[in-house]
Amino acid sequence: MTDQQADATRELPDPNGEDLPEQMRIRSEKRARILAEGKAPYPIEVERTHTLAQVRADHAELETGASSGEIISVAGRVVRFRDAGKLCFAVLQDGDGTQLQVMVSKNGVGDEALAAFKADVDLGDFVSAHGEVISSRRGELSVMADSWAMASKALRPLPVLHKEMSEEARVRQRYVDLIVRPAAREVVKTRASVVRSLRDTFHSHDFTEVETPMLQSLHGGAAARPFQTHMNAFDIDLFLRIAPELFLKRAVVGGIDRVFEINRNFRNEGADSTHSPEFAMIEAYQAYGNYNTIGDLTRELVQNAALAVAGSTTVVLADGTEYDLGGEWRQITMFGSLSEAAGREVTALTERAELVELAAEHHVPVQDWYSPGKLAEELFEELVVPDLYAPTFVRDYPEDTSPLVSAHRTTPGVTEKWDLYVRSFELGTGYSELVDPVVQRERFVAQARVAAAGDDEAMRLDEDFLRAMEYGMPPTGGMGMGLDRLLMAITGLGIRETILFPLVKPE
RNA sequence: GGGCCUCUAGCUCAAUCGGCAGAGCAGCGGACUUUUAAUCCGCGGGUUCGGGGUUCGAUCCCCCGGGGGCCCA
Numbered sequence: 001m002t003d004q005q006a007d008a009t010r011e012l013p014d015p016n017g018e019d020l021p022e023q024m025r026i027r028s029e030k031r032a033r034i035l036a037e038g039k040a041p042y043p044i045e046v047e048r049t050h051t052l053a054q055v056r057a058d059h060a061e062l063e064t065g066a067s068s069g070e071i072i073s074v075a076g077r078v079v080r081f082r083d084a085g086k087l088c089f090a091v092l093q094d095g096d097g098t099q100l101q102v103m104v105s106k107n108g109v110g111d112e113a114l115a116a117f118k119a120d121v122d123l124g125d126f127v128s129a130h131g132e133v134i135s136s137r138r139g140e141l142s143v144m145a146d147s148w149a150m151a152s153k154a155l156r157p158l159p160v161l162h163k164e165m166s167e168e169a170r171v172r173q174r175y176v177d178l179i180v181r182p183a184a185r186e187v188v189k190t191r192a193s194v195v196r197s198l199r200d201t202f203h204s205h206d207f208t209e210v211e212t213p214m215l216q217s218l219h220g221g222a223a224a225r226p227f228q229t230h231m232n233a234f235d236i237d238l239f240l241r242i243a244p245e246l247f248l249k250r251a252v253v254g255g256i257d258r259v260f261e262i263n264r265n266f267r268n269e270g271a272d273s274t275h276s277p278e279f280a281m282i283e284a285y286q287a288y289g290n291y292n293t294i295g296d297l298t299r300e301l302v303q304n305a306a307l308a309v310a311g312s313t314t315v316v317l318a319d320g321t322e323y324d325l326g327g328e329w330r331q332i333t334m335f336g337s338l339s340e341a342a343g344r345e346v347t348a349l350t351e352r353a354e355l356v357e358l359a360a361e362h363h364v365p366v367q368d369w370y371s372p373g374k375l376a377e378e379l380f381e382e383l384v385v386p387d388l389y390a391p392t393f394v395r396d397y398p399e400d401t402s403p404l405v406s407a408h409r410t411t412p413g414v415t416e417k418w419d420l421y422v423r424s425f426e427l428g429t430g431y432s433e434l435v436d437p438v439v440q441r442e443r444f445v446a447q448a449r450v451a452a453a454g455d456d457e458a459m460r461l462d463e464d465f466l467r468a469m470e471y472g473m474p475p476t477g478g479m480g481m482g483l484d485r486l487l488m489a490i491t492g493l494g495i496r497e498t499i500l501f502p503l504v505k506p507e
Numbered sequence: 508g509g510g511c512c513u514c515u516a517g518c519u520c521a522a523u524c525g526g527c528a529g530a531g532c533a534g535c536g537g538a539c540u541u542u543u544a545a546u547c548c549g550c551g552g553g554u555u556c557g558g559g560g561u562u563c564g565a566u567c568c569c570c571c572g573g574g575g576g577c578c579c580a
Contacts, residue, residue, distance in 0.1 A: 021516085021517060021552085022516090022517080022534065022535080022551080022552050023517050023533075023535095026534070026535075065541095080542095080543080080544080082543085082545060083539090083542095084539055084541070084542060084545080084546095085538070085539040085540060085542060086539080086540045087539090087541065087542085088538035088540095088542095089542050089543085089545090091543085101542090101543085103540090103541075103542090105540060105541095108538075122534090123533075136541050136542080136543095137541045137542090138540080138541060138542070138543070140541085140543070142541090144568080156517075157517045157518080157533060157534075158517085158518080158533080159517075159518040159519080159532095159533085160517090160519060160531085160532050160544090161518095161520045161532090161544075162518095162519085162531095162544055163518075163519045163520090163530070163532085164519085165518070165519080166514095166518090166519080166575085167576075168514095168574080168575050168576085169518085171575095176518095181520095214528065311521075367578075402529095421557050457509090469514090476538055492519070504525080504574095504575090505574065505575090506574095507574075
């Protein structure tokens with residue numbers, strides 16, 4: 001055995017071993033015994049005529065203690081088990097969270113099958129039962145079994161159902177979290193509803209969904225550190241994309257006038273309660289649109305998603321507070337709001353030295369390579385962002401930090417770009433896209449200088465993208481929004497709760 | 508990157524000043540034909556995250572490492 005193999009097996013419990021935790025050992029032994037008795041712990045098929053929800057719906061009116069006369073088969077995971085001698089109660093749970101009680105009695109199934117039920121079934125097992133739908137003496141809708149069968153034997157015990165698992169256990173073993181915590185299942189459904197709503201809204205405005213490369217020889221479209229990988233066949237280094245932007249714009253050049261993509265981006269940065277190294281992104285480009293029209297679209301996307309999930313543009317967050325996403329949203333400018341917060345006039349034309357002084361006053365750390373625009377943004381994040389609770393479009397960002405955006409049509413030194421803030425975090429961004437290939441080339445060259453000066457988030461020159469733009473790109477509005485963050489905005493959950501299987505350090 | 512907190516049974520958590528490592532649920536054996544986190548009787552279950560140190564003695568104190576969380580940058 002190699003060292004690697006030894007590593008791989010070290011943590012794996014030996015199914016026949018003596019060093020298993022007691023409860024796993026007992027379950028493994030039961031599995032072996034069931035096989036030895038000629039029964040199947042994992043049958044390919046079990047009888048199931050109704051889902052648990054169907055039974056509940058069909059017999060909602062059944063009176064306490066009554067019998068329905070209907071004979072059916074149900075199956076599900078055993079989440080509660082009680083043995084009262086010649087009668088056993090097992091509560092089955094379906095994937096949708098619906099639970100239904102099964103009663104297995106001496107009269108119903110006979111001595112042998114009752115004894116097997118007690119001996120074979122543990123919490124967590126999948127079991128099927130055949131029998132009449134009845135209501136118990138206490139009014140609990142039940143299936144009074146005349147036969148039962150193991151559907152799938154669980155080898156690991158479930159955690160207690162009455163307390164939530166620790167946050168780490170929930171994230172590392174989401175499959176268990178999903179079994180025992182209804183809210184975990186709910187988030188999965190909520191996310192699906194949001195994605196569906198986004199697509200519906202895009203389609204209602206005649207947008208076309210595309211998929212663009214995730215493996216790119218040149219990463220671009222955003223300021224972020226990429227993941228690197230290698231392609232053996234071409235012997236070239238590749239990057240996992242940090243944004244789909246440059247390819248979606250190529251699509252617009254080609255005449256896909258309204259285009260969107262909902263897919264994963266990868267950024268080789270930290271992971272905390274608002275950042276995940278892989279995250280789902282919504283991007284859209286609208287020919288003959290601009291940052292105003294794309295802002296309207298973004299608001300519609302968010303509000304429709306809230307309606308789809310909550311039935312209202314006022315959503316209830318995880319902490320129980322209400323949050324209003326409805327109506328028109330506040331619009332402020334970056335430099336206007338910064339001036340107000342700083343108590344003095346700051347514009348895109350303010351000298352770097354004055355900004356450095358202002359940064360010192362407010363204890364904002366400054367790097368040598370910071371441009372005036374970068375300085376202004378750092379100040380804005382410190383002085384203004386913490387107060388942006390209600391949905392707010394912040395407009396007109398500095399030119400030197402927005403290399404893919406058109407210069408503002410009237411205000412010097414800024415671009416037609418907005419950032420959307422919700423509860424003080426950045427939910428999305430939108431631009432009047434830069435479509436002049438000559439200016440675009442100048443911006444790329446300037447970015448290359450910034451990169452050389454030490455900003456490893458700066459963009460690289462993308463010659464093929466410039467070639468595409470040189471064929472002519474119509475005036476275009478573009479937007480981007482993090483799907484995970486949209487979920488956070490609507491539900492109030494942390495990012496690791498909105499992602500089904502978030503990245504965690506190996507155990 | 509820095510600071511603070513945390514890691515104990517399958518799960519959730521206790522353990523006083525450094526002195527036999529515990530509870531609830533889960534599990535095992537027994538009783539019970541209507542239970543709703545059933546009840547009653549009895550019983551097991553631990554690499555206290557890993558490694559080192561101090562000590563007669565370490566879950567506890569010290570050092571190194573790892574996982575998780577919070578705050579700061």
